[in-house]
Amino acid sequence: MILYALFMYFSQKRAVKPLSQEDFVLGYRKAQLIDVREPNEYNSGHILGARNIPVTQMKQRMKEIRPDKPVYLYCQSGLRSGRAAQMLYRKGYRDIYHLQGGFKKWTGKIKTK
Template sequence: MLYTIVAILGAIILYTLYMYFSQKKAVTPLSQEEFIKGYRKAQLIDVRESNEFEAGHILGARNIPVSQLKTRMKEIRPDKPVYLYCQSGIRSGRAALILHKKGYQDISHLEGGFKKWTGKVKVK
C-alpha cells in the first residue's frame, strides 16, 4: 500500500516537473506591462471558454478556447507572434504547448492571466 502511494506521488511530481520545463521552453511569460507593449502587433487569443470570454475580455482579443484549439489551428498564423491568455495562466500554458508542438515559435502568455489584468476590457 505504501509503495503504491509513493509511486503515485512520484509519478505526479515527475509529470509536474515535465510540464513545467516543457512550458518554459514553449512559451514566454510576460508581465502586464510587457504584454501591453506587444499585443497589438501580435495575434491576441483568449483561450478561455466562450461564456468566460463574453463576461469580459481584453480589447481586441479573439476567442479560441483551448478545448477547440486543435480543430481551429488554421485561424492562427504561424509567422506572426501569438499572445495567449486565460483566467490564471494554466490553460494558456497548455495552449502554448499545443501550438509549440505544431511548429509555432513566437508564443507568449500573460503571467497571472486575465484575473490580474487591469487594462482595457470589453464585455459583450
C-alpha cells in the first residue's frame, strides 16, 4: 500500500504542474480549462469558462481535449485532477497544470446552474 502511494505521488509530480490561484488565473484564459468533478458538483458552482469532463469519463472523452494547447485542470481538492493529469500524460499530453487546493480554495468568479 505504501509503495503504491509513493508510486502515485511521484508519477503525479511528473505529469502535472501545481499552480497557486494567482498563477492559475494568469494562464487559464489561454488554455483549456477543465473541471474534472462530477456533473452535480459542477452544476453547484464552477470556475467561469470551465468545461465539465469528469475524471470518470476522461478516457472516453479525451478526444475533446486538444494536445497542442495547455490543459488547466481542477477538482474539489486536487486529488481527482491529479489522476486526470496522469491519464492525459500517458496519452502524450505534456502541458498540464492543476489548481493547488482545488475548487474549495478558489476565491475568484464562479458560475452556478
